[in-house]
Amino acid sequence: MRTGTRKRTRKRTRKKSPLTRLSLGHACVDFYQGAVPALVPFLVAERGYGYAAASGIVLAASLLSSVVQPLFGALTDRWPLPWLLPASTLVAGAGLGLAGVGDSYALTLAAVAVSGIGAAAYHPESARVARLASEGSHTAMSWFALGGNVGFAAAPLLVAPVVAVGGLGATPLLALPALVGALLCAAALRLTRAPGGAAERAVAPAGVDDRAAFLRLTLAVVCRSIVFVGLSSFVGLYVAERVGGGEPAAAVALFVLYLGGGVGTVLGGRLAGRWGRVRVVAWSYAATVFAVAGVVLVPGPAVYGFVAAVSAALYVPFSLQVTLAQDYLPNRIGTASGVTLGLTVTVGGVATPLIGAAADATSLRTALLPLIVLPAVAWLLARRLPEPDAGPRVAEKAEVDA
Structure with a gap:
């Protein structure tokens, strides 16, 4: 009985181990x-960039990435x-x-564009491998996505x-997490090739592609992207402007x-198990x-609470x-x-120059007002x-290690 329990424990550990490493590697990427939005306040302070020039940095990181992904x-x-x-990752x-x-x-534009291309190359293949390692579990995929969120959250605290x-001359030090991430990814791939690993299981094509539903979902994702990237690009400057505190206040807002x-990511996986993915989305x-x-309209320190809610x-x-996709x-x-x-x-970065230009012409608060409407469009x-x-079907003999 104990032997059977130990075998089941080892089996569960083998299943979780690749996904854990993939999640940590996702954080590094x-x-x-x-880190790009976290650099914006320092670029504005040290080089005197305006809103439009600063948003161009975010655009450079996003535009090529959006196209090549x-x-x-x-x-x-x-x-x-x-x-x-x-x-x-490297x-x-x-x-x-x-x-x-x-x-x-x-x-600077060229460097952040190269960084964006690296992230673009990472995400499709990592999601495919993570899907295999999770065996199609929505909750497990939420933990993989959580790794990316942790990386986002750590960026302003490290930058x-x-x-x-x-x-700004110290930015080469910020390349160190990439070394850690590359090692984690390599370790995860080795585990997927091990006997009993994710390389023995693959999500098989199951049914006909629903392109109309995918297109509607993609348009909702674009609306979400513009809101999130727009806020992540300017919320630091906006909060610092509203409550004072300069660059530390901006870093706290981004964090x-x-x-x-x-x-939100972990909660989403749990809520979907009870209510269904579409309803929760x-x-x-x-x-x-x-x-x-x-965030845009309520004055004072309460803005931090609304930033967390967003x-x-x-x-x-x-x-x-x-x-779903x-x-x-x-x-x-x-x-x-x-x-x-x-x-x-990535695609939200394409809209950031428009927000920056509107902020230069009017005010940052006025430029952020359209972001209230986009989530309503996504809801519709x-x-x-x-x-x-x-649940997807599971098939044998995946080609993860091909």
């Missing part, structure tokens, strides 16, 4: 996507490319490490002291924004409308959207993952989505 997804649909996980770190070197605005002490996402967008309105509400649907496109899981998992943190799109059949 998404650290770099959170679906391409990487299409590639991983045809050929498993597990080596992309450690390689893309590229993301190298790009950000060069972002503060020299005073050239063009070099602020490094750059505050060493100036609250990203940390609240961790709570739609409710979360309805709640986001009121939370964003509080973060939680935006991240409740985060991992659920990934598994994969179920809507069961024959194109890489593409579905690249669009939903990656697009959520999400509430009519179909709920896919529960």
Whole structure:
């Protein structure tokens, strides 16, 4: 009896171990996507950039990433490319490490663009491998997504002291998490090749692709992305402007924004188990409308509470959207993952120059007002989505290690 219990325990440990390493590696990669907005207040202070110029930095990190991410997804649909996980992590770190070197605005744009491409290459393949390791569990995928949230949350806490002490020239130190992330990804891939590992199980195509539902979901994701990236780009400056405190207040606001996402991500997986993914996604967008309105319109330190509420509400649907997209496109899981998992943190950067230009012309508060409307649009799109059949099928002999 004890022997059987020990065997079951070892089996559960083998299943969890790759996903744990993948989640930690995800944190290391998404650290770099959170680090770009965290650098913005320092670029404004040290180089005198205006709102439009600062938002251009976020655009550079997002634009190429948004374009190439679906391409990487299409590639991983045809050929498993597990080596992309450690390689893309190193590229993301190298790009950000060069972002503060020299005073050239063009070099800064190029460096953050390279970092964004690294993140774009990482997400479709990592979501495919994580889906295998989780065996299609929505709750397990929420823990994988949580890793990314933790990376986002850690970014302002690490970027602020490094750059505050060493100036923008100290950004090469920020490449160190990429080394850790690459090692974690390599270790996770080794475990998926082990006997009994995730390489023996794959999510098989199961049914016909529902492109109409996927398109509606993608449009909702785009609305969410613009809100989240717009707030993450400017909420630090906005909160510092509203409550005072300068750069430390900006770093705290970003930390609250990203940390609240961790709570929302885990909560989303649990709520979906009871109420269904589509219903939870739609409710979360309805709640986001009121939370964003509080950030923009409510005065005083209460803004921090609304920042946390926005973060939680935006991240409740985060991992659920990934598994929904994969179920809507069961024959194109890489593409579905690249669009939903990656697009959520990249395409919003395309809209940030418009927010920055509006802020330069009017005020930052006025420029942020349209962000109240977008979650309502996402709610209208999400509430009519179909709920896919529960659970993907599991097949033998995956090609994770191909």
